[in-house]
Amino acid sequence: MKIELEQGLLDEVLDFARFKHPREAVLLLRGDVKGDTIRVTDYLYPPYATTNIASASYPTHMIPMDFRIVGTFHTHPKGDNSPSLTDHLNFFGRVMVIISYPYEFNKMACYTKWGEPVEIIVI
Numbered sequence: 015m016k017i018e019l020e021q022g023l024l025d026e027v028l029d030f031a032r033f034k035h036p037r038e039a040v041l042l043l044r045g046d047v048k049g050d051t052i053r054v055t056d057y058l059y060p061p062y063a064t065t066n067i068a069s070a071s072y073p074t075h076m077i078p079m080d081f082r083i084v085g086t087f088h089t090h091p092k093g094d095n096s097p098s099l100t101d102h103l104n105f106f107g108r109v110m111v112i113i114s115y116p117y118e119f120n121k122m123a124c125y126t127k128w129g130e131p132v133e134i135i136v137i
Contacts, residue, residue, distance in 0.1 A: 015050045015051075015052070015109075015126065015130075015132050015133070016050065016051050016052070016132060016133040016134070016135055017051075017052045017053075017054060017085075017109055017111070017124050017132050017133070017134050017135070018051060018052070018053040018054065018135045018136075018137050019054050019134065019135070019136055019137070020054075020055075020136075020137055021136055021137070023054060023055075023056065023057070024119065024136055026057075027041060027057065027087055027113075028113070028117050028118070028119070031089045031113055031117040032117050034065060034089065035089070035091055035115065035117070036067050036091050036092075037065040037066055037067055037070075037091070038065045038066070038067070038068070038069055038070035038088060038089050038090070038091060039065065039070065039087075039088060039089045040060060040063055040065065040070035040071075040072065040086065040087070040088040040089075041057040041058065041059060041060070041086065041087040041088070042057060042058040042059075042060050042077065042083050042085075042086055042087075042106070042107075043057050043083065043084050043085045043086060043087055043107070043109070043111065044056045044057060044058060044080065044082045044083055044084065045082060045084045046082070046084075047084060047108065052084050052085070052108060052109060054084065055082075057087065058078070058080075058083070060072035060076070060077060061073070061076040061077070061078075062076055067091060067092070068092075069100070070088050070089075071104070074104075074106065077106070083106070083107050084107050084108050084109060085106070085107035085108050085109035085110055085111065086105075086106050086107060086109075086110050086111070087111040087112075087113070088101075088110075088111075088112060088113075089112070089113050089114070089115075089117065090112055090113070090114045090115070091114075091115050092115070093114060094114055095112045095113060095114040095121055095122065095123040096112070096123065097110060097112060097125050097129055102127070102129065105127045108126070108127075109124050109125065109126060109132055110124065110125050110126075110127070111123070111124045111134070112124075112125070119136070122134060
């Protein structure tokens with residue numbers, strides 16, 4: 015499996031992460047799935063999202079009925095980019111993209127709900 019992000023979209027989510035620092039940032043990723051490739055085309059800010067320096071959350075029952083939501087993006091301001099137990103318990107969609115401080119592409123990782131790494135390709 016692999017995930018594709020356009021450079022402009024990547025720049026936007028990195029800027030969002032930097033803007034929210036030192037709080038966690040969270041976004042819902044929208045896109046298309048073809049075979050083993052997920053192409054992220056845009057994102058949504060989850061309704062009623064709350065963030066602090068240790069977590070980001072949102073009520074899943076408030077997520078719009080949108081079958082193009084393919085996963086989530088969130089930050090780890092004080093840690094590495096591997097998923098925590100809380101991340102696994104709150105997994106939504108097909109993939110989870112996590113980026114750690116200082117919010118650069120080389121600090122970004124993507125995982126399946128089973129914690130398997132997913133290749134990230136910038137197009």
